[in-house]
Amino acid sequence: MESVTPIKLAIYDTFAKTAKAPTVAEIAAKLKLPVVDVQSAFDELHQQRLLVPEPGDATRIRMAPPFSGIGTPFRVTVRGKIYFAPCAWDAYGIAAALHKDVVIDTKDGHTGEPMKLEVKKGKPVPLPYVVHIAVPAAKWWEDIIYT
Amino acid sequence: MLLFRSEETVEKWCATHQLPKRPLINIDQIWALANEWYANRLTVESRRPKPNEMAKIFERIGLTESFWDPKSDKF
Numbered sequence: 001m002e003s004v005t006p007i008k009l010a011i012y013d014t015f016a017k018t019a020k021a022p023t024v025a026e027i028a029a030k031l032k033l034p035v036v037d038v039q040s041a042f043d044e045l046h047q048q049r050l051l052v053p054e055p056g057d058a059t060r061i062r063m064a065p066p067f068s069g070i071g072t073p074f075r076v077t078v079r080g081k082i083y084f085a086p087c088a089w090d091a092y093g094i095a096a097a098l099h100k101d102v103v104i105d106t107k108d109g110h111t112g113e114p115m116k117l118e119v120k121k122g123k124p125v126p127l128p129y130v131v132h133i134a135v136p137a138a139k140w141w142e143d144i145i146y147t
Numbered sequence: 148m149l150l151f152r153s154e155e156t157v158e159k160w161c162a163t164h165q166l167p168k169r170p171l172i173n174i175d176q177i178w179a180l181a182n183e184w185y186a187n188r189l190t191v192e193s194r195r196p197k198p199n200e201m202a203k204i205f206e207r208i209g210l211t212e213s214f215w216d217p218k219s220d221k222f
Binding site for chain 2 (some may be wrong): 005008009012013016045048049050065066074086087088089090091092093094095096097098099106107108109110111113115117119123124126127129130131132133134136137140147
């Protein structure tokens, strides 16, 4: 495989257009490439920290930040389309990646109380909320799903 | 990584889980991080920032505690 770039772009394009995570087989079919080459590219993109495979199934994507392949407490609505993000950083990241305004429905990490974030006219609506990361930066990727 | 309504609920969460309270990130800072990481994520040249680039980004937006050192593991 010469480059993982076409596969990276296909993954992100699929997420952006469908709000769903593509599988190795789906990307192989879309790009007319051998499944084994696409799997190698998925593995390489994991090494580059651009995607995280589903635990126990490397043919599926748990997340390709800022997009999540599964439902999460960060639901991001963009012109009626619903995406999920792994965390608050990535929820805003969907707005940044798509260059769109978004509404983020989420909840307080301790109380579970519903909360809403918004990006309007390219800027976050000011709110007094805070983000707390339990794991220091140097260790984020030791278990990125937990982080 | 969790979002909280206030610093008070962060402290309650840390106490419940017996975890240390870390430096907090405000909404403007998390928005800045989102743009630094993802504004070109759908493009050919997109990639995750390298540790030295991450350190500069964190410093630029006011995240200067050692917690943010991407090469440090002394916690």
